[in-house]
Amino acid sequence: MNLDFIGRFHPLMVHLPIGILALAAILEYLFPKRTSPAQIQLVLLIGSVSSVLAAILGWFLSLSAEYDVDLLNKHKWTGIILSFFTVALWAWKYKGSDFSKFKIISNLLFGSMLLFLVLAGHYGGSLTHGLDFLSIDNLKYSDKNLSNFAFVPVTGTTNGSVYDKLITPILSEKCYNCHNPNKTKGNLKMQTYAALLKGGKTGPAIVAGDALHSELVKRTLLDLDDKKRMPPKGKKQLTSNEITLLKWWINNGASERTSISEAIKNDTIHTFLAASSEKSEPSLGLPPIKKADSLVLLKLKETLWEVNSISKGSPYLDVNAVSLSSLSNQQLNVLQEIKDNIAWLNLANTQINDQAFKFISQCKNVLKLNLANTNTSSIAVNDLKKISKLQYLNIVGTRIDDAGLTELCEMGSLKNIYCWSSKVTPNGVESCKKKYPKVKIDIGEDYILVKK
Amino acid sequence: MNFLQENKQKMDELQKIQYNAKRRDFLLGSAIGLGGMALQGLIGCKSKPEAVKKGNKISEPAEQENRPLGSPHFMPTAKRVIYLFQSGGPSQMELFDYKPMLYKMHGKEIPPSVMGANRVSGMTSNQYSFPLAMPACNFSQYGSNSTYLSELIPHTASIVDELCIVKSMVTDQINHEPAMIFTQTGNQLSGRPCIGSWLSYGLGSMNQNLPAFIVMLSKGGGDQPISSAAWSSGFLPSYHQGVQFLSVKDPVLFLKTPDGVERLDRRRALDFIKQFNIVQNEKWQDPEIESQITQAEMAYKMQMAVPDILDFSKEPKHILDMYGPDVTKPGTFAHNCITARRLIEKDVRFVQLYHLGWDHHGSISSGIRKATKQTDQASAALVKDLKQRGLLDDTLVIWGGEFGRTSFSQGKLTPEGFGRDHHPGAYTTWMAGGGVKAGLVYGQTDDFAHNVVKDKVHVHDFQATLLYMLGIDHEKFIYKNEGRRYRLTDVHGQVIKDIIA
Numbered sequence: 001m002n003l004d005f006i007g008r009f010h011p012l013m014v015h016l017p018i019g020i021l022a023l024a025a026i027l028e029y030l031f032p033k034r035t036s037p038a039q040i041q042l043v044l045l046i047g048s049v050s051s052v053l054a055a056i057l058g059w060f061l062s063l064s065a066e067y068d069v070d071l072l073n074k075h076k077w078t079g080i081i082l083s084f085f086t087v088a089l090w091a092w093k094y095k096g097s098d099f100s101k102f103k104i105i106s107n108l109l110f111g112s113m114l115l116f117l118v119l120a121g122h123y124g125g126s127l128t129h130g131l132d133f134l135s136i137d138n139l140k141y142s143d144k145n146l147s148n149f150a151f152v153p154v155t156g157t158t159n160g161s162v163y164d165k166l167i168t169p170i171l172s173e174k175c176y177n178c179h180n181p182n183k184t185k186g187n188l189k190m191q192t193y194a195a196l197l198k199g200g201k202t203g204p205a206i207v208a209g210d211a212l213h214s215e216l217v218k219r220t221l222l223d224l225d226d227k228k229r230m231p232p233k234g235k236k237q238l239t240s241n242e243i244t245l246l247k248w249w250i251n252n253g254a255s256e257r258t259s260i261s262e263a264i265k266n267d268t269i270h271t272f273l274a275a276s277s278e279k280s281e282p283s284l285g286l287p288p289i290k291k292a293d294s295l296v297l298l299k300l301k302e303t304l305w306e307v308n309s310i311s312k313g314s315p316y317l318d319v320n321a322v323s324l325s326s327l328s329n330q331q332l333n334v335l336q337e338i339k340d341n342i343a344w345l346n347l348a349n350t351q352i353n354d355q356a357f358k359f360i361s362q363c364k365n366v367l368k369l370n371l372a373n374t375n376t377s378s379i380a381v382n383d384l385k386k387i388s389k390l391q392y393l394n395i396v397g398t399r400i401d402d403a404g405l406t407e408l409c410e411m412g413s414l415k416n417i418y419c420w421s422s423k424v425t426p427n428g429v430e431s432c433k434k435k436y437p438k439v440k441i442d443i444g445e446d447y448i449l450v451k452k
Numbered sequence: 453m454n455f456l457q458e459n460k461q462k463m464d465e466l467q468k469i470q471y472n473a474k475r476r477d478f479l480l481g482s483a484i485g486l487g488g489m490a491l492q493g494l495i496g497c498k499s500k501p502e503a504v505k506k507g508n509k510i511s512e513p514a515e516q517e518n519r520p521l522g523s524p525h526f527m528p529t530a531k532r533v534i535y536l537f538q539s540g541g542p543s544q545m546e547l548f549d550y551k552p553m554l555y556k557m558h559g560k561e562i563p564p565s566v567m568g569a570n571r572v573s574g575m576t577s578n579q580y581s582f583p584l585a586m587p588a589c590n591f592s593q594y595g596s597n598s599t600y601l602s603e604l605i606p607h608t609a610s611i612v613d614e615l616c617i618v619k620s621m622v623t624d625q626i627n628h629e630p631a632m633i634f635t636q637t638g639n640q641l642s643g644r645p646c647i648g649s650w651l652s653y654g655l656g657s658m659n660q661n662l663p664a665f666i667v668m669l670s671k672g673g674g675d676q677p678i679s680s681a682a683w684s685s686g687f688l689p690s691y692h693q694g695v696q697f698l699s700v701k702d703p704v705l706f707l708k709t710p711d712g713v714e715r716l717d718r719r720r721a722l723d724f725i726k727q728f729n730i731v732q733n734e735k736w737q738d739p740e741i742e743s744q745i746t747q748a749e750m751a752y753k754m755q756m757a758v759p760d761i762l763d764f765s766k767e768p769k770h771i772l773d774m775y776g777p778d779v780t781k782p783g784t785f786a787h788n789c790i791t792a793r794r795l796i797e798k799d800v801r802f803v804q805l806y807h808l809g810w811d812h813h814g815s816i817s818s819g820i821r822k823a824t825k826q827t828d829q830a831s832a833a834l835v836k837d838l839k840q841r842g843l844l845d846d847t848l849v850i851w852g853g854e855f856g857r858t859s860f861s862q863g864k865l866t867p868e869g870f871g872r873d874h875h876p877g878a879y880t881t882w883m884a885g886g887g888v889k890a891g892l893v894y895g896q897t898d899d900f901a902h903n904v905v906k907d908k909v910h911v912h913d914f915q916a917t918l919l920y921m922l923g924i925d926h927e928k929f930i931y932k933n934e935g936r937r938y939r940l941t942d943v944h945g946q947v948i949k950d951i952i953a
Contacts, residue, residue, distance in 0.1 A: 281526045281925075282923075283889075284527055308523060309523035310523070311525060311528075312524065312526075313523050320799065321662055322658065322659050323660055392842075396841055405801065414844070418841070420842075442842065444836075
């Protein structure tokens with residue numbers, strides 16, 4: 001059993017004294033009347049033992065030499081001093097009853113202990129999570145950029161080098177956490193180009209011109225269970241696209257300066273850039289809300305409603321009455337409990353009429369609404385206008401007329417209106433199109449063969 | 453009273469089965485016990501017998517595998533698909549891919565640099581000369597982007613602004629059957645699930661009264677073979693295979709209950725049979741028994757839902773006219789197109805049409821005129837009809853075959869008699885609706901429409917993109933069978949995001 005291994009229990013042990021010593025202080029100062037000195041003594045005894053144990057384990061862990069020496073020293077010594085104060089405090093309290101008039105000494109000891117508890121804890125945190133972990137700037141930065149850090153859209157016209165703009169973001173996202181000046185696993189730092197060339201325990205990370213003999217690439221291709229696999233199992237892995245890019249960069253000299261405009265001439269890199277700047281997957285663009293009760297959904301399905309989540313995990317629903325041709329206004333009430341969850345609503349070919357819109361207008365998150373072939377007239381428009389997010393509206397075969405169409409166009413949110421075989425006239429459509437060019441209105445255009 | 457008696461009788465019969473089962477168990481257990489266990493593992497029964505569970509370690513599928521997705525991975529832009537499959541290999545040179553060079557070099561040998569090391573089919577492999585042949589028709593420019601299209605497809609030309617024309621399709625196979633199976637299942641050999649089955653399995657039906665996947669073949673096209681392997685569910689539960697509507701007056705047989713049989717009787721008979729099936733299922737755990745139960749229920753529901761769909765009497769004349777004169781003849785492409793629209797209106801997930809008759813090895817000039825006459829008007833009408841109903845928004849229409857044709861002549865180059873051989877290296881497919889970019893021409897071939905020079909779209913890329921539009925990440929849509937994980941795109945496929953709006 002080597003000491004290094006035992007040392008790995010330090011992160012586990014270290015949380016005990018933090019909690020227990022804090023508890024001692026809380027009992028002593030916040031609940032003096034409810035605790036006896038003997039009880040506090042006992043808490044302090046457990047605290048002392050655990051803090052000394054944690055310090056010893058920490059010492060073992062520090063032998064692995066994977067951490068920044070400066071920061072490590074700070075953590076080590078604050079930790080040792082903390083143990084010292086804890087033991088001293090316990091010893092003092094042990095004799096407490098005799099020296100009770102020297103309350104000030106007890107207070108001083110408590111104060112110092114807490115101070116070093118905070119210091120040692122903070123330095124320890126900085127060692128594992130990085131120096132900038134506890135800063136507001138960092139938080140803002142990660143919120144905005146972390147998710148698409150590796151995918152900054154890069155095009156042929158982007159200035160800068162492949163290393164700066166493409167390689168660094170990948171390494172930063174997937175490698176820096178364990179290979180930085182503060183935490184140097186395998187004695188490898190990666191944050192500068194020079195550090196990569198210098199490498200770690202097993203030699204340089206990159207061998208220019210030979211990707212498959214470069215540790216940087218080799219390690220990513222090992223079996224996931226292999227001890228040398230990087231990033232190790234459980235950590236975020238490199239994508240095949242990223243590995244392709246790393247390979248290409250190393251095989252082509254691993255230069256710090258190759259510019260993007262030059263690299264994009266190559267097919268591999270062109271494909272990579274095309275892939276990395278691609279749009280993200282389509283989404284509804286609605287805020288997260290509470291999911292609908294699954295029992296309610298089950299009941300709806302039993303009564304022939306077709307209810308499906310828009311996508312996995314989404315609280316929003318696609319609600320469809322395709323099998324309910326006899327659906328009446330009153331029967332819409334079953335949707336009451338899920339009304340906020342409905343994003344797409346299809347009521348085409350049902351028996352609903354203008355009175356139904358009292359309820360429908362309460363479904364405030366509906367983006368697509370299909371009313372085709374229902375007994376809907378322009379009277380419903382007033383209510384329809386309350387669905388403020390509505391983007392797609394199908395009024396094919398309804399009795400909505402030109403006046404209704406104009407009002408709908410005023411809403412602003414609508415992008416597509418389908419009004420074929422309704423009471424809307426081609427003239428009405430024309431004037432709406434002129435007034436509201438952003439709304440696409442389809443009245444079933446005649447497709448004429450346009451030869452050029 | 454009658455009812456009680458009936459119930460008692462039912463119980464007796466059930467008990468008999470159970471008793472018989474017990475009696476047989478011993479024999480079965482000792483005779484085929486071990487072999488049976490192995491077999492069950494091989495044919496993929498759902499829950500394995502106790503002994504296997506405890507003893508031999510069989511690699512179990514992971515939590516997420518072999519489970520329908522239920523909902524898509526992300527928001528779909530297309531909820532339904534109509535795939536107008538043009539079987540036989542429509543010639544890209546006569547339809548979509550305008551190449552002036554072919555007129556100029558008519559009769560000259562195809563340059564070796566263009567021909568390359570491309571595979572030719574057995575039908576031209578003993579040909580010594582490969583003379584280029586100019587298209588058997590003229591081209592004009594149509595639509596707001598002045599897209600060149602053949603005069604043979606005027607109706608399609610009229611909707612060119614709705615289409616996304618992919619000119620750079622590429623496949624791996626040069627013969628019909630494997631190429632078609634490849635397009636439909638992602639594998640050249642039959643046996644894997646086709647696109648419609650994958651979708652039916654993964655996303656399920658959107659209308660409890662109709663199957664999620666319906667297939668229609670049109671007659672009167674051509675005579676090259678087409679096999680039901682193209683709409684097979686492969687290793688997926690068999691109720692996900694395409695339900696075929698026949699090309700006759702009654703596309704679905706036995707929709708009407710016979711005289712003297714009440715619908716209630718049907719229901720009771722079904723319930724009774726179901727009980728037997730459930731008993732069998734408890735014993736054998738064979739997913740095919742579940743398929744059988746589901747199919748019977750579906751057939752019962754279809755008796756109600758289908759007659760309504762096949763009744764065109766309420767279709768106004770101007771709508772029928774849009775689809776062309778064939779629309780009233782059951783089994784024609786036009787008839788199937790309007791049926792497809794009616795099915796889509798009922799939210800059927802995947803409607804697959806097959807039109808044969810694009811295999812023009814000889815006399816392409818007359819052959820392609822016949823094929824376009826049968827398909828052009830109805831294809832375009834379907835897109836227009838969906839659009840005016842507001843359904844094109846989330847319905848993807850695909851029009852294309854299994855491969856293209858050669859720019860050189862098969863056989864002797866005579867104006868009327870010349871033909872074109874199979875060519876997997878470049879062909880054209882168009883899509884409309886469902887979130888594709890309208891009015892886009894994607895990809896480019898060389899001056900001879902022989903090789904793709906820009907934005908190649910391999911069949912696997914096409915399939916990945918199709919799934920993407922339905923909200924599915926093709927790399928995460930996996931089914932494990934016989935110890936191997938399968939995807940529609942196998943281990944290939946890149947989503948072509950450039951064609952998505």
